[in-house]
Amino acid sequence: MINFTVGPVTASEEVLSIGTEQLPYFRTAEFSEIMLENEKYILKYSKAGRNARAVFMTCSSTGSMEAVIMNCFTKRDKLLVINGGNFGQRFADLCEIHEIPYVSIALEYGKKLRKEKLYEYDGQDFTGLLVNVDETSTGVLYDVEMLGEFCEKNHLFFVCDCVSSFLADSFDMEKLKADIMITGSQKVLACPPGISIIVFSEKAVERVNCLKTRSMYFNLKSMLKDQERGQTPFTPAVGILLQINVRLKEIERLGGVDKEVERVALQAKDFREKIKGLPFMLISESPANAVTPLHPLSANAYEIVLRLKEEYGIWVCPNGGELRDYLFRVGHIGALSHEDNSTLVKAFQDLKLRGLL
Numbered sequence: 001m002i003n004f005t006v007g008p009v010t011a012s013e014e015v016l017s018i019g020t021e022q023l024p025y026f027r028t029a030e031f032s033e034i035m036l037e038n039e040k041y042i043l044k045y046s047k048a049g050r051n052a053r054a055v056f057m058t059c060s061s062t063g064s065m066e067a068v069i070m071n072c073f074t075k076r077d078k079l080l081v082i083n084g085g086n087f088g089q090r091f092a093d094l095c096e097i098h099e100i101p102y103v104s105i106a107l108e109y110g111k112k113l114r115k116e117k118l119y120e121y122d123g124q125d126f127t128g129l130l131v132n133v134d135e136t137s138t139g140v141l142y143d144v145e146m147l148g149e150f151c152e153k154n155h156l157f158f159v160c161d162c163v164s165s166f167l168a169d170s171f172d173m174e175k176l177k178a179d180i181m182i183t184g185s186q187k188v189l190a191c192p193p194g195i196s197i198i199v200f201s202e203k204a205v206e207r208v209n210c211l212k213t214r215s216m217y218f219n220l221k222s223m224l225k226d227q228e229r230g231q232t233p234f235t236p237a238v239g240i241l242l243q244i245n246v247r248l249k250e251i252e253r254l255g256g257v258d259k260e261v262e263r264v265a266l267q268a269k270d271f272r273e274k275i276k277g278l279p280f281m282l283i284s285e286s287p288a289n290a291v292t293p294l295h296p297l298s299a300n301a302y303e304i305v306l307r308l309k310e311e312y313g314i315w316v317c318p319n320g321g322e323l324r325d326y327l328f329r330v331g332h333i334g335a336l337s338h339e340d341n342s343t344l345v346k347a348f349q350d351l352k353l354r355g356l357l
């Protein structure tokens, strides 16, 4: 199978080979050293500022989104949620569950947030802003610089879900003055699912340390405390953390974060050029590098997903809910090549010849 989904994606040979080894015990100096090295690389690649910190949560990235809501906000906050798809809605749902006051800025599928619309919320009583930098369900990349300026002007605690954009689109946490960055192991990091990562600005660390959290497992104060010595309060996904270590060093060896972003960008560009002339509509007004959502003009999107899987040995990503028959997505992350793009495009051409596209 060639995997064009958005996670889990194809891992490199080196990452894969670690997965076949016996796991070490983790309350050791050696494992602590790996965890501290992981933190160092994550801070470097997110371009986090002075005294920033990172923790490694054993849960999927939704767990980290929830932990951030639980540990950084209270009923006295009032948040702005940029809601342009499934992941924006997830932040809104989390605010509902944890009874954090919020207002959703609802956007049509595929549309970016314009400055005029954002500034309708300027100078009000908001205290924080939540955004999925790449709204992966529609592949829209929001203008984080615009959001960062807005947050600075309005003194908002700025949370960036970069689950699918970290290492795929450039991100400078310090320059943006972002307070939180969230990512996960199974997207551009191209490791198995199970670990998600939270980066904290200095201000975010202070905030977490002075708020009370009613949770044992999702307590970021204790995560931060233990990570000071490269440990976690409970047994982490040891194997995935070792794979992440190998992968972070692989990125370093291949030229660092900017090079990785460029590689994903070229993979996306190559695909978008190759599908010109095929009966698809690109729906994203401001396309992120990680994924291309396609609307087939004269076929059912979900049927194409199934046919590619069953007849061509290719996985692409279906959309859920009301978009299932309208849209599917082609990922550009993981160990994919331009040749893989050509294989997928040939399958599209074949479907067209057969009158199925």
Ligand SMILES: *Cc1c(COP(=O)(O)O)cnc(C)c1O
Pocket: 007, 060, 061, 062, 063, 087, 132, 133, 134, 135, 136, 161, 162, 163, 164, 184
């Ligand atoms: C994949 C993704 C998540 C969460 O994914 P999990 O399934 O919880 O790992 C959150 N936000 C965005 C933008 C994503 O792409």
